Amino acid sequence: MRMRKFTKTHEWVEVEGNVATIGITAHAAEELGDVTFVELPEEGKEVKKGDALCAVESVKSASDVYSPVSGKVIEVNTELDANPEIINEDAEGKGWIVKLEISDESELNDLLTEEEYKSSL
Amino acid sequence: MENLKKTPLFEEHVRLGAKMVPFGGWEMPVWYSNLKEEHHTVRNNVGIFDVSHMGEIDIRGNDAVKFVNYLITNNVEKIKPGEIVYSPMLNENGGIIDDLLAYKYSDEHVLLVVNASNIEKDYNWIIKQAENFDVEVKNISDETAQIAVQGPKAEEMLQEISGVDLKEISYYNFTEGRINGIQCLISRTGYTGEDGFEIYFDREAAVPMWRKLIELLGKYDGKPSGLGARDTLRLEATYLLYGNDMTDDITPFEAGIKWAVDMEKDFIGKEPLLKEKETGIRRRLKGIEMLEKGIPRHGYKVFVGDEEVGFITSGTVSPTLDKPIALAMLNKPYYKKDTEIEVEIRGKRVKAKVIKTPFYRGSVKNRK
Numbered sequence: 001m002r003m004r005k006f007t008k009t010h011e012w013v014e015v016e017g018n019v020a021t022i023g024i025t026a027h028a029a030e031e032l033g034d035v036t037f038v039e040l041p042e043e044g045k046e047v048k049k050g051d052a053l054c055a056v057e058s059v060k061s062a063s064d065v066y067s068p069v070s071g072k073v074i075e076v077n078t079e080l081d082a083n084p085e086i087i088n089e090d091a092e093g094k095g096w097i098v099k100l101e102i103s104d105e106s107e108l109n110d111l112l113t114e115e116e117y118k119s120s121l
Numbered sequence: 122m123e124n125l126k127k128t129p130l131f132e133e134h135v136r137l138g139a140k141m142v143p144f145g146g147w148e149m150p151v152w153y154s155n156l157k158e159e160h161h162t163v164r165n166n167v168g169i170f171d172v173s174h175m176g177e178i179d180i181r182g183n184d185a186v187k188f189v190n191y192l193i194t195n196n197v198e199k200i201k202p203g204e205i206v207y208s209p210m211l212n213e214n215g216g217i218i219d220d221l222l223a224y225k226y227s228d229e230h231v232l233l234v235v236n237a238s239n240i241e242k243d244y245n246w247i248i249k250q251a252e253n254f255d256v257e258v259k260n261i262s263d264e265t266a267q268i269a270v271q272g273p274k275a276e277e278m279l280q281e282i283s284g285v286d287l288k289e290i291s292y293y294n295f296t297e298g299r300i301n302g303i304q305c306l307i308s309r310t311g312y313t314g315e316d317g318f319e320i321y322f323d324r325e326a327a328v329p330m331w332r333k334l335i336e337l338l339g340k341y342d343g344k345p346s347g348l349g350a351r352d353t354l355r356l357e358a359t360y361l362l363y364g365n366d367m368t369d370d371i372t373p374f375e376a377g378i379k380w381a382v383d384m385e386k387d388f389i390g391k392e393p394l395l396k397e398k399e400t401g402i403r404r405r406l407k408g409i410e411m412l413e414k415g416i417p418r419h420g421y422k423v424f425v426g427d428e429e430v431g432f433i434t435s436g437t438v439s440p441t442l443d444k445p446i447a448l449a450m451l452n453k454p455y456y457k458k459d460t461e462i463e464v465e466i467r468g469k470r471v472k473a474k475v476i477k478t479p480f481y482r483g484s485v486k487n488r489k
Contacts, residue, residue, distance in 0.1 A: 031140075033349065034157045036438040037416055037445075039467070055467055057416045059156050059438055060349050062467075 005068065005108060006117030012092055013068040015108060020069055020100045024056060027121055029091035032058040038080040038087065041098060045073045049107050054097060056087065069107045071100035128173035129266050129327035137335075137345060144348055145238030145364075147174040152347040159350035160440040163313055164483060167272035168346035169334050172319070173327060176240035177265045178233040178247060182256035189223055189231045192250055192389065194373060194382040202227050205293045205308060208381050209373045210243070211390025215397065216369040217376065219243050220361065222310060224295055232306075234267075234321075236363045250389065266327035268334065271317035271354075273484045274341045279318055282333060283307070287318070292486040301333045312351060314358025314483035356446060357439050359408065359479035365419050366406055366434040366448055372397060375450065377406045405456040406434065408478035409449050415464065415471040417447040422465045423455075423473075430455045433464060439480060446480045447473075 004014045010028035014021045029035065037057040047053055052064040053073075076098050080086060087095035102108075112120065125148040134141065139150035150171065152159060162168050180189055189197050195208030205224050209217045219239040224232040235243045244260045251258050270279050276287050285298035285307065295308035306321040322330065338344060352362070361367050367376050374382070374397055382394065411417065417436035422429055436447030447464075455462060458477060463470040 033140075033152060034155065037414070039415070052467070057438070059160075059353060059440065060151065062416065062418055064467075 003108075004114065005111035006114060007066065007068045007111060008117075008120060009066045011065060011068050013108075013111065015102070018102045018105065019074070020071065020102050021096050022053065022065070022068060022098050022100060023096040024065055024087065024091055025117070026091040028063075029087050029095070032056065032061070032063060034059050035084045035087040038084050038097065040076040040078070040080065041073050043073050043076060047071065047073070047100070049104075056097075065097060067100070068111055069100065069102050070104050071102045073098050074101050075099040126174070128171055129324045130171045130173060130331050133328060133331050134171065139345075139347060142348070145174070145236070147237055149174060150345075150347040151349045153345050156347065156349040156353070157440045159344050159346040160353050162342070162344040163272045163315055163346055163350060163354055164441055165273070165342075167270065167274040167278050167317075167338065167341050167343035168313075168350065169331075169338065169343070170269040170271065170346050170348075170351055171331070172269050173266040173324070174237035175267050176235040176237060176243065176260070176262040177267075177321065178235060178244060179259045179261050180231045180233065180247075180256050181229060181259070182254070183229060184254040184256050185231050186225065186228045188251060188254040188256045189233070190386060190388065191254075192247065193221065193223060194388050194390070195223070196383040196386055197223050197225050197231060198386070199383075200225050203294055203296060205295060205310060206381070207293075209367070209376075209378060210246075211373070211388070211394075212246075212369060213390060213393075214370070215372045215390040215393030217363070217367045217371055217373060218246055218369060220363055220367060220378075224306070224308065238364060264324055265321055266324040266330070267319060267321050268330060269311055269313075269317060269319045270334065271311045271313040271346075272315045272343065274343065275315070275317035278337050278341045278343065281337060290318075301330055303330055309486070311485070312360055313354040314360070314479070314481060314485055315354070316484045316486055353437050353440055356435050356437055356448070357441055357479070357481040358483060358485070359448070361406070361448075362435055371406075371450070372402075374398070374402045375404050375406060401453070404431065404450050404452045406448055406450050407456045407475050408480060409447050409462065409464075409473045410476045411445045411447075411464075412461070412472040412474060415466040415469075416445045417449070417464045417466065417471075417473065423449050423451060424463045424465060424470060425455055425460075430462065441481050448478075451475065
């Protein structure tokens, strides 16, 4: 089953099986302006829901990306090392940041639907 | 949300689709569509900035020059009418209250242009110091609009609507005359490292002036530019930002603007500077270059080994150089060129080293 959820802190998460692909929303990318650097986490890093997963830097500022769920980082988008602007071009697609192995699927229930997220903006 | 002030051009910015942000108590455009594009446009062509939030404090009276010379560290006695000096203004401890431009009209009239976030603090300080001088101090910030026209094509573009020959105005000089039919103070100054002008006029004229400039920009491949580009441009040129690189407890020697301090004359805050000269400057503002990946930002700590030796005052990715640049306040002896330091970025130490500034030199005519 595939589903896409959002956080109040402007992350999106797409779930397939027990793997969550995570990025920042198009709205967040637009607010940040030109993304110049993505500090990717190490593979194997364990995070709790709400922890700072990594950081996205724009010309103007640095912003933490918070993990929407608890889990272990199993893959990072290394394309972002050379081309961080992919986040501006396609935040909710090619601009994904990490894949997590979810440790507690029940946490997904606390996340927002796309409609709920959009109406919160 | 706090009650933010708006410049007379607020509606124009909104109409142009600018992203508005709070800045020093004002609601200002951070960018119109894209910070990097605006930055490059100013470097290569021309950009205009609404800087009406800046403060203007008018000093008139028999003692005007004498008073300003006591108030600030640079020397307005030594310049001619029509010339401008950049200067810090110090408190009794030698810390920087603000940095400003002093426009000398005559011995009886000097205009001070101060930072937006400091207008009230500066005005109160100046009033207090003025007691024993024959001067009248007037805060004319609210009546005054200001637009900066910056970039290698600034002169050519502005000349189209200027009643005065702009070539006649040299760097850090000003004159009065009409632009777009509106009476202005016109100075060859700026905060981008590029050639350009800052024009001051009555706030009622702000909208027609802005619209005319917007119309002209099209012809010169120019753009309106926001505070975001203003910050990356000024940092590349190593122009200091009050509140980041200078504060009430940083001295001008520490900030590296000794050239704007005339130790031959008397001024408020001179005593502590004399002492500082004797005992040696304990820290200095320096440029740094990253040796590993990461972007240093304002407030990040700097280490050498286990010792905390300073902090980042300003940092960004330079759009022109396409790499991170930063200014750091570093304790003695770690401010020497080529010293290897580490910046703590989100809990991780990242290698960097001290380098020479400016990071970039633009089309600005010459430095005083």
